[in-house]
Amino acid sequence: MARLGVCSWSLQPTSPEDLVDKVRATGLTAIQLDLTPLVDGVFDPPATLAALDGAGIAIVSTMMTTLGEDYSSLESIRRTGGLVPDDHWNENHSRWLQALDFTQASGASLITFHAGFLPSDPADASYRTLGERIATFAEDAQVRGLRVGLETGQEEAAHLLEFLSHLDAPNLGINFDPANMILYGMGKPGPALRILLARTLQMHIKDALPSRQPGAWGEEVPVGEGAVDWDEILELLRRLPRCFDLLIEREAGGERIRDIIRARDFVRTKGFPIGTGAS
Secondary structure, three states: OEEEEEHHHHHHHHHHHHHEEEHHHHHHOOEEEEEEHHOOOOOOHHHHHHHHHOOOOEEEEEEOOOOOOOOOHHHHHHHOOOOOOOOHHHHHHHHHHHHHHHHHHHOOEEEEEEOOOOOOOEEEHHHHHHHHHHHHHHHHHHHHOOEEEEOOOOOOOOHHHHHHHHHHHOOOOEEOHHHHHOOOOOHHHHHHHHHHHHHHHEEOOEEEEOOOOOOOOOOOOOOOOOOOOOOHHHHHHHHOOOEEEEEEEOOOOHHHHHHHHHHHHHHHOOOOOEOOOOO
């Protein structure tokens, strides 16, 4: 049975104790843990894991951010996102290895990240370079028995699936984010999930409205108020012979806990079978 949890970064925690308090306020008992504060030394890793474990909060997956990302515009993130920039590759790889160690210590088996915008031409040198970097990340995780999920949204679903087909990485899959498809203007979430379903390892529960201006961001909104067809999405998941975890993500707005609770209740009222935080 799928577990319903929350992305830790959505809660904007200031300490491990603050994270525990905010997770408890949502009424959820599972999280995807942002490893950035641990890798950067802002949170003490053993203390963070101990606080969550002591509170009965399960870490179902982790997430790592890469250096130098600029989300001020679609053009800026195209240049700076994920593993695309050469200037940050060595340091990002070092951070990745730390993140994998923390993921192992957490007991989670899945770690996700944004790879960056994928080049469209397989003959292009940048296509091969980014593929090699993603494959290196996947191989590092594979030797530790971990799976890797790429965030969706920065390219159309068919292009992402084709890109993955060129990589020999059996532990590499997708963290499907329906709202990101809308925010980046890369297609409708339902048809995209149909294309990517076989490679999907986890899904974010997030909603958005499309941009009214080509080349600009869409708008993230509370779950149920956007353009995601949740009936279509959840029906697809019901038909699966397997299940994966659903993590509520909220990256906008000033009432994060309220919006996360609304998203939690929205999924439950749809009658989707959800388990507890425990494995």
